[in-house]
Amino acid sequence: MFDHLMAPPPLTDPHELKAFVVDEGHGVKGLAELKIKSLPALFIQPLEKRLDMSKVVPHESIPVIDMSNSEDPEVEQRICDAAENWGFFQIVNHGVPASVLEDVKEATRRFFDLRADEKKKYLFKNSRTKNVRLVTSFIPEVDKVLEWKDYLSCFYSESLIKRLLEVLMKRLGISELNETNEPILKGSRRINLNYYPVCPNPELTVGVGGHSDVSTLTVLLQDEIGGLYVRKLHSENWVHVPPIKGCLTINIGDALQIMSNGRYKSIEHQVVANGHENRISVPIFVNPRPSDVIGPLRETMRRGEKGLYKQVLYSDYVKHFYRKSHNGKDTIDFAKA
Ligand SMILES: O=C(O)CCC(=O)C(=O)O
Numbered sequence: 001m002f003d004h005l006m007a008p009p010p011l012t013d014p015h016e017l018k019a020f021v022v023d024e025g026h027g028v029k030g031l032a033e034l035k036i037k038s039l040p041a042l043f044i045q046p047l048e049k050r051l052d053m054s055k056v057v058p059h060e061s062i063p064v065i066d067m068s069n070s071e072d073p074e075v076e077q078r079i080c081d082a083a084e085n086w087g088f089f090q091i092v093n094h095g096v097p098a099s100v101l102e103d104v105k106e107a108t109r110r111f112f113d114l115r116a117d118e119k120k121k122y123l124f125k126n127s128r129t130k131n132v133r134l135v136t137s138f139i140p141e142v143d144k145v146l147e148w149k150d151y152l153s154c155f156y157s158e159s160l161i162k163r164l165l166e167v168l169m170k171r172l173g174i175s176e177l178n179e180t181n182e183p184i185l186k187g188s189r190r191i192n193l194n195y196y197p198v199c200p201n202p203e204l205t206v207g208v209g210g211h212s213d214v215s216t217l218t219v220l221l222q223d224e225i226g227g228l229y230v231r232k233l234h235s236e237n238w239v240h241v242p243p244i245k246g247c248l249t250i251n252i253g254d255a256l257q258i259m260s261n262g263r264y265k266s267i268e269h270q271v272v273a274n275g276h277e278n279r280i281s282v283p284i285f286v287n288p289r290p291s292d293v294i295g296p297l298r299e300t301m302r303r304g305e306k307g308l309y310k311q312v313l314y315s316d317y318v319k320h321f322y323r324k325s326h327n328g329k330d331t332i333d334f335a336k337a
């Protein structure tokens with residue numbers, strides 16, 4: 001909540017506004033709570049960065065897979081088909097208790113409900129452990145126009161992730177996770193707590209601009225509000241990922257697209273801003289370790305298949321992602337052979 005003993009923030013000067021939002025712990029949540037009537041120019045995205053609603057295909061949706069019997073070859077087949085054809089799917093009966101998922105969402109709300117001077121302690125410049133950081137937009141130092149989102153990012157750690165990777169590897173001809181391939185697939189994990197406050201002009205901005213994740217896999221928990229859109233493979237159209245109670249959304253990231261030599265798809269996705277409700281989401285990014293060199297896995301190359309990607313140091317790949325604002329699917333060009 002904005003402390004009324006303090007002077008109100010200047011909404012007209014973009015530098016002071018950015019300082020209020022980005023550097024003082026208020027975030028876009030603090031700005032939204034001032035009940036501003038219109039969106040400051042700092043957040044107004046060029047048309048091509050906003051979601052074109054005429055491109056949303058409302059009758060389509062990503063697969064929902066019941067994991068209650070994850071050993072069933074039919075379930076395995078659905079997971080791999082979804083990874084090849086959609087790059088995105090939701091899972092139910094995944095074994096993570098609903099109460100745990102509710103607790104995570106509640107903890108996210110509690111964190112963002114802290115006062116700005118408390119949250120400020122988690123800004124990168126103040127954070128005692130550099131493993132935790134509070135950020136507004138994506139990379140506020142680089143983004144010319146800010147995205148309408150605050151997030152707390154923490155490195156973390158999962159039998160569910162291991163099982164999904166085992167299934168996906170099997171189709172690529174890798175029969176087991178071992179000491180060599182397991183750390184490359186899932187050696188480092190990061191969890192983000194995302195907060196998207198009510199926005200005065202949601203149609204003028206984005207919560208998260210179009211991008212693909214740099215992860216191997218992402219496991220996403222979202223609340224009941226909705227707003228995540230996924231690009232349909234080989235198309236200009238977008239599909240909404242509806243919130244389903246108890247569901248986790250899984251998506252393939254660039255690292256797995258590269259390691260599977262393009263067989264599994266890291267799909268572009270974006271989040272719209274919302275004019276009526278606050279939204280939270282909690283993605284866990286399962287990643288290679290920064291020191292890993294990734295490229296198409298030998299076993300994944302079918303006979304005579306050409307490698308579409310070169311070997312890249314994963315930390316270089318991630319650095320490349322964080323050097324620029326969200327810009328669709330172009331990060332992966334960095335690894336093209
Ligand atoms: O909020 C969401 O639903 C997705 C967020 C996202 O795509 C990301 O943090 O990479």
Ligand SMILES: [Fe+2]
Nearest residue numbers: 211212213269
């Ligand atoms: Fe993402």
